[in-house]
Amino acid sequence: MKQLTLIGFMGSGKSTTGQMLSKELGIPLLELDQxxxxxxxxxxxxxxxxxxxxxxxxxxxxxxxxxxxSRGVIATGGGILTNSKNVEQLKSTRNVIYLKGKDSTLIERIKNDSVNKRPLADTSTELEITKRLENRVNQYEEVADIIIEIENKSISEITLEIMNQLEEMKE
Ligand SMILES: Nc1ncnc2c1ncn2[C@@H]1O[C@H](COP(=O)(O)OP(=O)(O)OP(=O)(O)O)[C@@H](O)[C@H]1O
Ligand SMILES: O=C(O)C1=C[C@@H](O)[C@@H](O)[C@H](O)C1
Ligand SMILES: [Mg+2]
Structure with missing residues (x-):
């Protein structure tokens, strides 16, 4: 496995899952925000x-x-698809994985995250965050090769599921 790209809304776990995946796969983490x-x-x-x-x-x-x-696990930022050049680029990229969650879960995570500051969410109302997600959700689905439902799953469970799906795609 040379490269995979995680996409999804703020709070879906791209950075944290990306970190575990990069360790498991033994390839670097390329965290775009960082x-x-x-x-x-x-x-x-x-x-x-x-x-x-x-x-x-x-x-x-x-x-x-x-x-x-480069070789690695790419953890994108939640707004990566707001730029149409990125949409085109990622449509022609293999192994793009969408971490899909419910708005209530994502909002709770964003609001409880004391480490990462998110200018497009931290001072927004729940309704504003939900609307932003609604505006983006079709694009995430359109670009993704694999969709992973994240509800009620630990970071290790999601990591394992991604690794299994990537293996299946190879077969
Ligand atoms: N599967 C999970 N179960 C419980 N908590 C999680 C899970 N995945 C991520 N989190 C927590 O949710 C918060 C947001 O995770 P993370 O920063 O990885 O999201 P992100 O998708 O990278 O967001 P952004 O688009 O803003 O970069 C963190 O506090 C993280 O610990
Ligand atoms: O969803 C977004 O637009 C963003 C998500 C974060 O990862 C950062 O890239 C930034 O806060 C913007
Ligand atoms: Mg992140």
Whole structure:
């Protein structure tokens, strides 16, 4: 296994599941939000505040392209498909995995996550977050090669399910 890409809404577990998958598969984790923070030496909320979302989306596109040319588990940010160039790119990429969850689960995780700050969710109402998810959900499904339901599953269970599905696809 050379490369796989995790997509899904904020809070679906792309970064945490990506970390476990990269260990299990013995390939690097390419965490796009983290790469952007390292390259700019700024936090994501600061980039949104000081430079704006459009600037963030440009950087996100650049790190995605760079990662797609590398070996590893790519943990995208939740808004990766807001850029149509990324949609096209990922449609022609193999092993794109959508972590699909219910809005109530995702909202609870986002609200309880004290580590990651999410400028497009932290100050939003539940209705606003649900609407953003509704606007994105078709695109996640359209781009994905594999859809994994995350409800009531631990990070290890999801990791195992992904590894099993990837094995099945090889057969
Ligand atoms: N399967 C799971 N069971 C319980 N908690 C989980 C699970 N997956 C992720 N979490 C928790 O949910 C929160 C969000 O996870 P994570 O940061 O991995 O989401 P993400 O998809 O990377 O979000 P973003 O798009 O904002 O980067 C974290 O606190 C994480 O520990
Ligand atoms: O869903 C989104 O638009 C985002 C998700 C996060 O991963 C970060 O990429 C950023 O907070 C924007
Ligand atoms: Mg993440």
């Amino acid at each position: 790469m952007i923070e390292e390259e700019t030496k700024m936090s994501i909320p600061d980039i949104f505040d000081l430079k704006g979302e459009a600037y963030f989306r440009e950087l996100e596109h650049i790190v995605l392209i760079k990662s797609l040319n």
